[in-house]
Amino acid sequence: MGRLATAYGQALAVHRQALRRWEAVRRSLAAAEPVAPGSPELVARLARLGAALATPAPGTARPATTPVPVRVGEATTFDGGFPALVPLAGGTHLVVDADARDPRVGELLRAVVTQLLAAAPPGTVRVAGIDPAAFGAAFLPLRPLLDAGVLAPTATTAAEVAALLDEAERHARAAQHTGGDDQELLLLVAASTPAPRELARLAALTHAGPAAAVCVLLAGYPAAGPGEAPPPLGATTRLRLGGRYALIGDPPGRPYSGDGSGLAAPVVLDGDPSHATVTGLARRLAGATRRAEAVTFAELLPDRRWAESSETGLRTVLGRGGRQPVTVAFDDATPHWLVGGRTGAGKTVLLLDVLYGLAARYAPSELQLLLLDFKEGVSFTEFVPTERDPSWLPHALAVGIESDREYGVAVLRELRDELTRRADLLKRHGVTKLADLPPNVRPPRTVTVVDEFHVLFAGNDALARQAVDLLEELARKGRSYGLHLVLASQSTTGVAALYGRAEAIFGQFPLRIALPGGAAVLDAPGDAARTLAVGTAVLNTAGGAAGADTVVHFPDAHAATADLATLRHELFQARPAGSPPPTVFRGYETPRLADDLTWAGLRPGAEPPLALVGRTVDVSGSTAAFRLDAAPGRHLAVVGTAAAGADVLRSAALSLARQHTPGTARFLLAPLAPGTTVLADDLAMTLAAARHPVRRLDATELRTHLAEAAGGSDRPGGRIYLVVFGMDAAAGALAAADPATFRSGHDDLRAVLREGPAHGVHLLGWWRGLRRLGEDLGGTQHRDDVACLVVLNVPGADLGLHLNAHDLSYTPRDGRALLVDRHDQRTVLMAPFVADGDDQ
Numbered sequence: 001m002g003r004l005a006t007a008y009g010q011a012l013a014v015h016r017q018a019l020r021r022w023e024a025v026r027r028s029l030a031a032a033e034p035v036a037p038g039s040p041e042l043v044a045r046l047a048r049l050g051a052a053l054a055t056p057a058p059g060t061a062r063p064a065t066t067p068v069p070v071r072v073g074e075a076t077t078f079d080g081g082f083p084a085l086v087p088l089a090g091g092t093h094l095v096v097d098a099d100a101r102d103p104r105v106g107e108l109l110r111a112v113v114t115q116l117l118a119a120a121p122p123g124t125v126r127v128a129g130i131d132p133a134a135f136g137a138a139f140l141p142l143r144p145l146l147d148a149g150v151l152a153p154t155a156t157t158a159a160e161v162a163a164l165l166d167e168a169e170r171h172a173r174a175a176q177h178t179g180g181d182d183q184e185l186l187l188l189v190a191a192s193t194p195a196p197r198e199l200a201r202l203a204a205l206t207h208a209g210p211a212a213a214v215c216v217l218l219a220g221y222p223a224a225g226p227g228e229a230p231p232p233l234g235a236t237t238r239l240r241l242g243g244r245y246a247l248i249g250d251p252p253g254r255p256y257s258g259d260g261s262g263l264a265a266p267v268v269l270d271g272d273p274s275h276a277t278v279t280g281l282a283r284r285l286a287g288a289t290r291r292a293e294a295v296t297f298a299e300l301l302p303d304r305r306w307a308e309s310s311e312t313g314l315r316t317v318l319g320r321g322g323r324q325p326v327t328v329a330f331d332d333a334t335p336h337w338l339v340g341g342r343t344g345a346g347k348t349v350l351l352l353d354v355l356y357g358l359a360a361r362y363a364p365s366e367l368q369l370l371l372l373d374f375k376e377g378v379s380f381t382e383f384v385p386t387e388r389d390p391s392w393l394p395h396a397l398a399v400g401i402e403s404d405r406e407y408g409v410a411v412l413r414e415l416r417d418e419l420t421r422r423a424d425l426l427k428r429h430g431v432t433k434l435a436d437l438p439p440n441v442r443p444p445r446t447v448t449v450v451d452e453f454h455v456l457f458a459g460n461d462a463l464a465r466q467a468v469d470l471l472e473e474l475a476r477k478g479r480s481y482g483l484h485l486v487l488a489s490q491s492t493t494g495v496a497a498l499y500g501r502a503e504a505i506f507g508q509f510p511l512r513i514a515l516p517g518g519a520a521v522l523d524a525p526g527d528a529a530r531t532l533a534v535g536t537a538v539l540n541t542a543g544g545a546a547g548a549d550t551v552v553h554f555p556d557a558h559a560a561t562a563d564l565a566t567l568r569h570e571l572f573q574a575r576p577a578g579s580p581p582p583t584v585f586r587g588y589e590t591p592r593l594a595d596d597l598t599w600a601g602l603r604p605g606a607e608p609p610l611a612l613v614g615r616t617v618d619v620s621g622s623t624a625a626f627r628l629d630a631a632p633g634r635h636l637a638v639v640g641t642a643a644a645g646a647d648v649l650r651s652a653a654l655s656l657a658r659q660h661t662p663g664t665a666r667f668l669l670a671p672l673a674p675g676t677t678v679l680a681d682d683l684a685m686t687l688a689a690a691r692h693p694v695r696r697l698d699a700t701e702l703r704t705h706l707a708e709a710a711g712g713s714d715r716p717g718g719r720i721y722l723v724v725f726g727m728d729a730a731a732g733a734l735a736a737a738d739p740a741t742f743r744s745g746h747d748d749l750r751a752v753l754r755e756g757p758a759h760g761v762h763l764l765g766w767w768r769g770l771r772r773l774g775e776d777l778g779g780t781q782h783r784d785d786v787a788c789l790v791v792l793n794v795p796g797a798d799l800g801l802h803l804n805a806h807d808l809s810y811t812p813r814d815g816r817a818l819l820v821d822r823h824d825q826r827t828v829l830m831a832p833f834v835a836d837g838d839d840q
Helices: 002-031 040-053 103-119 137-147 158-178 196-205 275-293 347-361 405-429 453-457 462-481 502-506 557-573 644-657 677-689 699-711 727-735 745-759 770-777 780-785 796-803
Strands: 068-077 080-088 093-096 125-130 185-190 214-219 236-242 245-248 267-269 314-321 324-330 337-340 367-373 396-401 445-451 483-489 511-514 536-540 549-553 583-586 610-616 623-627 636-639 665-671 694-696 719-725 761-767 788-791 817-821 826-832
Touching: 068 103, 068 245, 080 093, 080 236, 093 103, 103 125, 103 137, 103 185, 103 214, 103 236, 103 267, 103 275, 125 137, 125 158, 137 275, 158 185, 158 196, 158 214, 158 549, 185 196, 196 214, 314 347, 314 536, 337 347, 347 367, 347 445, 347 483, 347 557, 367 405, 396 405, 405 445, 405 453, 405 462, 405 483, 445 453, 453 462, 453 483, 462 483, 462 502, 610 636, 610 644, 610 788, 610 817, 623 826, 636 644, 636 770, 644 665, 644 677, 644 719, 644 761, 644 826, 665 677, 665 699, 677 694, 677 719, 699 719, 699 727, 699 745, 727 745, 727 761, 727 770, 745 761, 745 770, 745 780, 761 770, 770 780, 770 796, 780 796
Parallel strands: 093 214, 093 236, 125 185, 185 214, 337 483, 337 511, 367 396, 367 445, 396 583, 445 483, 636 761, 636 788, 665 694, 665 719, 719 761
Antiparallel strands: 068 080, 068 267, 236 245, 245 267, 314 324, 314 549, 511 536, 536 549, 610 623, 610 826, 788 817, 817 826
16 A cells, blocks of 8 residues: 555656646747747747756656657757657657667667656666677667666677567566556667567567557668568657758657658757766666565565465466566476576575475475585575474475485485386376376475585496486476476586486476576576676576576575564464474484484384494485394494494494393493593493493403304303404404314304304494405305494495495495495495483
8 A cells, every 4th residue: 555655646746747837838838929930939939848848857757658758859940949859668669760880879879768767767667778780889888777787788699689579578468468557668779770580579569559568769770681671660750860960750649740741850869978977877776776676575475375286386486577576387397497506696595485485385285395405505404493493394304404415316216216106196096197186195296406416416426327317217207296306506517427418307407597607507698697696597498598588586585584484483383283394414413322213212122123323314314223133144343444433333232232121131342442442431331220231351351252152152041242342453362273172263253153143142343444354254255244334434446345246336434334234235325323422
């Protein structure tokens, strides 16, 4: 109501001003004596009247629907001169028979543009230039208007002219659809005539009428080849140059003459507006333009929450193009999106706008989100519960923050599995698309957002190739099953793993969004994409093809922190009963045993017991664990020099102890590696406090117990866990042979590895070298004698040789380990548990 009242007040003021001016002219003419045509007195009156009409109060004209009298020069007679005016805008246009390579034409065009901008309210006129002949030289003096955001970059190439005309035609259609005096005027200024095809399109716009809110200034018309007639124009005033003067034809609907010959006086065209005039106008319009273009976050949201159905797709408002909201969709036409932009260009802001817009429109039963961030940022942290704010976005299934490549591949693999499940569902119901399923069985559409996705394909290794294979399958098949992808990155080029596959993959991404520095996602980026400001983007729904670009202004979600929090809490409170929080993968986070859900659920009596060693890098964030059953080889070997090896053994021992009734399991601890004594002592006290028998061993005692266990004399009822911190440090003691039996400690160790699990004896050992482990096992032919491995900082090539797995892809790094279960044929990346003293 406030905006309507303001607009009504402005209109009333303009109307009163016009009445006063008209009344003054009427009284002046009525009081005057009749004068003869061509007399000096008539010329003087015309001069006074022209001056009055040619100087409307700044900001009062409404050129989109009402013609504005614009001065083009000084009409001359023998008895003096008077201003020559032509009506422009409001459905009327102007053509000149020479182009802007004639300096007078360039000066005229610039003067007309300046007058129209000065007369109209700020933000109601937008200027776009065409100059294929002089490469935009005619518009260089108007550069301050370009910087102010009023003048668009000049179209000089055939592709840029075609794209500009596409935009003009969309503008005209939108204006005709909406109507109203509040429509923005698009002023198309052709400083030179474009090619015949584009000229015909430009001429067609002159026939569109006032409702189209387009005004054409066309220089160099007619410009047709031999035997070719120029395309006819609509309501247009023609101006012909000859010698020092110009001749003006009759304006449409407001003739100067009775016989159609035009103004019966030659006209000296006006020169360039001064630089001070242009810069002053630019300063006045810049602030108003920014305010007019500014989009608020509230404009993206629907009136009602969760009121829309995703049956045929998902839709949300991205921002505003000019004065019209721009809607984007995940549907059959645009199933996947590709977003490009340099650091700081606003990718995160745009993604948040889209995600909150979707979440406000669709209930969790209609929409699910998988969100991955591969950069060192916090793009999606606000969607997950934190200590400060326990709420979360109920649509989010999984959120990866500083994701590992392995986690990204796990997400793609989970999506591929979901695709298979949905394909089976469609087959059972005899349909081919998600939209054809009955509502009661139709699964929600799933949108997966991958920020900085190029990291996923870095390295051109087996993992990258697997990611490419999965991505290509999902891109090809996802649209039919309601699985949609958004890939965002600084660059989509130079990724080795995509060589030869990029076109096949990105061809499935018809919706492209180019932010500043991200023009590479467009096939033919124009000047608009190269000169974008932060907060704007080029939207293309034709796979990046030229001619389908729309410049969109979108709000800064970070500036609306309070609104975002309010909306998130509103959606959180409306979540369905029993909704679980999203699974969160924090790539930088060190997992703790005390925080693990599996650990919290362990109770005595579990068979076979689980040895918990870390958290798997997967979508569900599952616990990395081994089952220590009675099969030969069910022992745990931690391999690598990293100090985390001792922590992994500690976590395994504590989790096993938690599953045994006090007194039914015995723990033999051998801290042989330097620096492990304190940790072993702490572990011994914790186990003893849980009332489990505990004993400390040195290397010699370890040798003795291995011999007893191999001979069957140390097999009382219950389980025995032999926990050795630094098994390689016992090499000397194990190498010695018994003088009586000629058996070495290695012989006894290998017997225990093969036969111990059947008698409840399990070894949990830390070997600081893979070679030492192989020697203790008696060669690679006995590698299955220890089936459970946690591999730390061991080169992937060495590990592949040990496991006889030549396609193994593993790059060791801090905070990561490889879980290998030889019996279950399981090899997954994990984050090992690290001791912090809080485990109970």
